[in-house]
């Protein structure tokens with residue numbers, strides 16, 4: 001951490017050292033004055049101002065150095081947070097999936113918190129270390145002999161501590177590993193709280209057989225680790241007392257020192273008890289923070305090889321000019337594979353050969369697990385193809401231009417996330433458009449736009465999906481992708497989506513890709529591509545419709561029958577989007 005601090009600002013770090021040195025001089029001065037005051041013939045009146053000066057010097061400089069170091073360490077932590085956030089966003093989505101959300105969350109929360117806690121004790125540890133160093137200098141000035149003995153003992157004690165500390169550190173590493181498991185279980189608890197509340201047997205099993213063993217294991221490992229630390233710390237303290245005893249009682253018999261030196265030495269050693277205790281007490285925190293920092297660095301290293309470091313948007317859009325005769329979007333023999341489990345064969349999507357022209361409305365259909373979402377992730381540039389080529393306007397997509405490529409898309413995923421903030425809402429135009437879309441999608445009585453944010457996102461699933469559509473519309477990108485958007489909508493909104501919103505987008509020249517199981521609306525599509533076990537075929541709408549009929553029975557079919565049975569879809573409260581400025 002100290003390394004990070006001086007890398008952060010060398011001049012500030014040097015200033016901290018200078019100010020901390022003043023604090024050390026202040027402390028040594030206090031001891032020196034006290035020891036002088038007890039020697040024969042000292043003028044107490046003359047010593048008093050000196051004593052108060054050193055007290056004040058120590059107070060101000062110690063506080064100053066602690067404050068400076070605090071701001072440096074907080075800057076390091078703040079940077080760490082922001083850098084990690086940026087790196088996560090630069091990491092290919094597939095890599096993030098492989099790393100696992102629980103691990104990422106544990107590092108972004110628990111490890112950063114541990115580093116923050118260490119950053120809090122760091123200033124006092126640093127100030128105490130400087131005080132110890134200055135006092136050692138003072139001892140050297142008093143007597144080289146005492147200093148040499150003190151150093152020898154200090155070195156022996158320090159080395160013993162260094163080796164002994166490996167033992168609790170190893171245990172604390174295990175504690176940290178166990179924390180990942182604890183976090184994983186808490187994620188399951190929060191995500192599955194409804195299911196657990198509905199089923200008491202499952203809830204009891206979850207608490208007794210999943211959470212309790214991992215929590216108990218964590219407790220045991222933590223107690224072992226911290227217990228070992230307590231032992232090592234107390235041994236360190238005792239070693240220091242032993243050093244005091246040897247210097248005060250054994251060494252004079254062997255190498256006598258003047259009385260004044262012994263008095264000052266006694267005061268100095270007593271004075272040093274506090275800073276040395278401070279340092280020893282903080283060592284477990286510092287050790288834990290070095291484990292946490294190692295995990296953060298490991299994560300950064302894991303993220304780094306995949307990051308699209310060169311794909312920033314500062315350069316001109318390489319896809320801006322279309323190659324003559326090149327299709328708008330082209331997939332040429334694209335493959336993507338998910339590794340299978342040991343007893344499972346890997347899922348392979350491909351070869352995908354597909355050309356999409358600007359302004360087309362394409363439906364992607366197929367049974368569950370056939371690869372629709374995987375194809376969508378490839379289309380959006382969120383998965384990298386293992387083989388084959390994707391081209392936009394005739395320009396092949398690679399790691400250097402992938403960030404630009406993604407800026408051509410807006411998507412509403414099946415498991416979408418809704419942000420409160422409306423991007424660019426400080427522009428009157430975007431705020432107004434957001435209000436119009438909310439109105440058009442029948443949400444204006446529930447949600448407003450205030451200070452650049454939606455007033456609420458706590459709505460029903462279908463309503464939230466409509467809000468996601470509003471956010472997507474506001475992005476105003478050339479290509480829109482909707483992954484089963486209509487699945488949560490009531491029949492009236494389904495109709496609005498397929499019969500009004502999609503054609504409206506098409507009229508505006510947008511390319512629209514819709515993943516859908518709604519065969520009643522397949523006639524809205526210009527083209528339908530069908531996926532079956534990762535193989536893509538293009539078939540006429542009617543054939544695809546039959547395919548879906550064969551694949552999906554039950555609820556979906558029942559839902560569609562609402563339309564086929566001629567259920568009157570009377571005019572709803574929905575205003576067609578074409579009435580807005582879309």
Ligand SMILES: Nc1ncnc2c1ncn2[C@@H]1O[C@H](COP(=O)(O)OP(=O)(O)OP(=O)(O)O)[C@@H](O)[C@H]1O
Nearest residue numbers: 097338339347366367368369370371372373374375
């Ligand atoms: N993160 C993943 N890791 C490993 N395999 C995956 C992953 N995501 C999907 N798969 C596999 O890829 C296959 C295709 O999944 P995909 O999500 O693309 O299907 P889909 O057609 O969108 O299905 P649905 O209609 O159910 O949404 C699945 O059979 C699944 O086994």
